[in-house]
Amino acid sequence: MTFSETILQWYSLNGRDLPWRRTRDPYAVWLSEIILQQTRVAQGRAYWERFMERFPTVEQLAAATEDEVLRLWQGLGYYSRARNLHAAAKQIVSMGGFPETLEGIRSLKGVGDYTAAAIGSIAFGLPAAVVDGNVYRVLARFFGIATPVGTTAAKKEFTALAQRLLPEDSPAAFNQGMMDFGATCCTPVNPCCMTCPLQPDCQAFATGRTDLLPVKQTLSKPVERHLTYVLVRVNGEIAIHRRGPGDIWQGLWEPWLTNEVPDGARLVTSGLKHQLTHRTLFADYWIWEPSALPSLPEGYIWIQEAELDRYAKPRLIELILEYLSIPGL
Ligand code: SF4
Structure with missing residues (x-):
């Protein structure tokens, strides 16, 4: 045959x-x-x-x-x-x-x-x-x-x-x-x-080569990337924005991504690891509950926490929300 x-x-x-x-x-x-x-x-x-x-x-x-x-x-x-x-x-x-x-x-x-x-x-x-x-x-x-x-x-x-x-x-x-x-x-x-x-x-x-075939090209080490998220929460509402083109997760929603954590925010978890194909992400999560609505960069919207379910989110964000026991999942 x-x-x-x-x-x-x-x-x-x-x-x-x-x-x-x-x-x-x-x-x-x-x-x-x-x-x-x-x-x-x-x-x-x-x-x-x-x-x-x-x-x-x-x-x-x-x-x-x-x-x-x-x-x-x-x-x-x-x-x-x-x-x-x-x-x-x-x-x-x-x-x-x-x-x-x-x-x-x-x-x-x-x-x-x-x-x-x-x-x-x-x-x-x-x-x-x-x-x-x-x-x-x-x-x-x-x-x-x-x-x-x-x-x-x-x-x-x-x-x-x-x-x-x-x-x-x-x-x-x-x-x-x-x-x-x-x-x-x-x-x-x-x-x-x-x-x-x-x-x-x-x-x-x-020829006893089942372990050796197929021959693989050596791949470069995944790149590491560090992300800092601040979950801004005011009167049961939270701020999210939709990611733009030219980067991972285009079109998906996430909390405030920033390099400057505001005074008064508290750290929830640090260095949470998440593996993508070509990069390893490490994320820090903070919660910030200011007494009045803060001004955030353009593009952020305020939604009720329970409404989060309606927004498509990257797996990493889901993990954080699960970690924080935020409803709406
Ligand atoms: S085709 Fe694959 S499974 Fe079959 S003998 Fe060869 S190595 Fe083994």
């Missing part, structure tokens, strides 16, 4: 039964792919179901406010995905329907090569191979390829190989098979070599 036949057979026996796999509705498929870009299936599934229930069609998603979309997305992280999702929904509506070519799908905001290939193959049967971390790993091990992943050379090499292996008559099953196989059998640590149907021809297994 060839590599591709083995993957197809493995998938027909072991493929995960997921709700978005029971449909070919491109909207439902696209939504699942965006959610799963940086989220595990176990967590993403509930979000996909919530989005499908709240916005069953792309028109309904396009007609929502950005706040509504961000609020529903809350907790998933990488909020640019939610903003792109919303923008792309509007794009799709203005196109008169979901694009059916790879190029058209690739032109949607937030859709890169991988996502376009996944949507195209699953929803429209287009012969486009997906290449993600799972695919890199399976191919690097099976074919014994030591090109460091994350490089342009690797992208070219692995994409060409995956494309060559893709059976034209069943691209969706092959792509999903590769992803599932990489996620559940040929895993980063402790792959299932003993029961693996690819084992007889696997280069990594034959």
Whole structure:
């Protein structure tokens, strides 16, 4: 049996039964792919179901406010995905329907090569191979390829190989098979070599290099950043503002972020650590309860504490509010 036949057979026996796999509705498929870009299936599934229930069609998603979309997305992280999702929904509506070519799908905001290939193959049967971390790993091990992943050379090499292996008559099953196989059998640590149907021809297994492949590029150390928040509270109201573009958490709400803590504020917690992909945040939290409304920089609004629930917040802010036992979560 060839590599591709083995993957197809493995998938027909072991493929995960997921709700978005029971449909070919491109909207439902696209939504699942965006959610799963940086989220595990176990967590993403509930979000996909919530989005499908709240916005069953792309028109309904396009007609929502950005706040509504961000609020529903809350907790998933990488909020640019939610903003792109919303923008792309509007794009799709203005196109008169979901694009059916790879190029058209690739032109949607937030859709890169991988996502376009996944949507195209699953929803429209287009012969486009997906290449993600799972695919890199399976191919690097099976074919014994030591090109460091994350490089342009690797992208070219692995994409060409995956494309060559893709059976034209069943691209969706092959792509999903590769992803599932990489996620559940040929895993980063402790792959299932003993029961693996690819084992007889696997280069990594034959040469004892499963731990060494794929070769990773050394990543630079995450950057550290220190944030000081002051929760300004006057007569049950608190001040928040919406973060602007050009930095993390665009469009999300947070308490007063400042370098100068006012006299009379009290420290609640110091150095609370929060990890993002490329930086480590350390946050200090203060509470300040002045007797009269202070003047804050432009852009801050006053809301009742209980209304906080209506505002989409970064996970870090949620953690603080939980820590402080602020209602409205
Ligand atoms: S034998 Fe092991 S390393 Fe090779 S493809 Fe199978 S699970 Fe992956």
